[in-house]
Amino acid sequence: MLRKSADRGILNAVPLADQPTPTPAPAQPAKRARRADAERNRDAIIEAAGAVFAEQGGTVDVREIARRSGVGMGTLYRHFPTKDHLLATVLEQEFTSWLTAAHQTATATEDPWQALTGFFEQTLTHLARNRALVESYAATGGPTHECARHRDSVFDDLRTRCLNAGLLRPDVSTADLVLLITSLSRAIQATGDSHPGQWRRLLRISLDGLSSRNTEPLPEPAPNADPGRRWRAAPGRLG
Template identity: 80%
Template sequence: MTSADQSTPPRPPARRARRADAERNRAAIIEAAAVVFAEQGCAVDVREIARRSGVGMGTLYRHFPTKDELLATVLEREFTAWLTAAHQAAAATEDPWEALTGFFEQALAHQAGNRALVESHTATGAASRVCARHREAFIDELRTRCVDAGLLREGVTTADLVLLSASLSQVIQATGDSHPGQWRRLLRISLDGLSSRNTEPLPEPGSRAESSANG
């Protein structure tokens, strides 16, 4: 009566007895950790996370043998979720420029108020490695589309865009509570600086040329 009503889902190959409970715990831990990390940054007490997820310390450390590992998992999950959404949004429009700006919009909106996520940009831990590569690949895709359409300023690299994203995301943190939404102005300014309307060449990476000629 309880499980096998109609279209029985192909019974998982047994041995998953406790796994369900464990998976629920693991999910609870990640959930709680995500909240706590977002609220208070990477430096929180692990016990706070254990308390909020309703599990003991041992359980937490069974699933994540190290605080860093937990953090990495949480961040990766958030990165992935965000990238997935970004892909969908990008696929929903024909306009390359709209795809690019939409990406930035969404990236920043997503990171607003997530302290750990922002801190992770600075962190050099192994956590961000994988995520970084995924993000880079996607940004490169967006860039190529804009370049092909002649919309992007000459010489703008993927690294530039990655950096711009990281840069703005950290601003969000600072303005988060006091000036919500101000980052949109900065984003607009930067994007305008990225448009092919600007014809002056960018300084070579590593060069020390003067920054801008406004005449």
């Protein structure tokens, strides 16, 4: 039952030092290039890991990933120093490719409100298919801080467009929108397969609440952390 290791978080904001930059350092000795089989295996690992993480979440046994990609443990750990590094790599890829697509869709949509709601719908549909991604939202608001910043800028863009058109209640912050996504991702997880799509009703309700037809101001956020709170920090906890 319930493992403590979950406390270590879905990923610890790993620096991702090993990027897909196969170009060797142009130093003097001109090291030998990466072998073809190694390249092939790396790809296989990433693909298998992507599938497994999406299905089972970030808690899967590394052996399962190795098995599915037809590779040994040693090979896996040759390419990725840590399970968290592998997870971060996969999630970052998934996240940025989605964000780029969703942003393009939103930009191509004339009506600002339509752009905002469409973005939410697209985001959550994507999240509904990827368990590890949902977990990463719970832990750190996204796979990496870099990713989160990128997403925030997109959100801010959408928000500004809606504000200028007078469609959004004026005191909604970008942080509110991000928190809304995080919150709704829980609804997706909770409904799961038994009530697919019920989260869309909640999304509609929330979006209606964002509309400028609601005139009362939102409660002010507390300016700083309340030290009296009982929850320990516990770096990155999934829910």
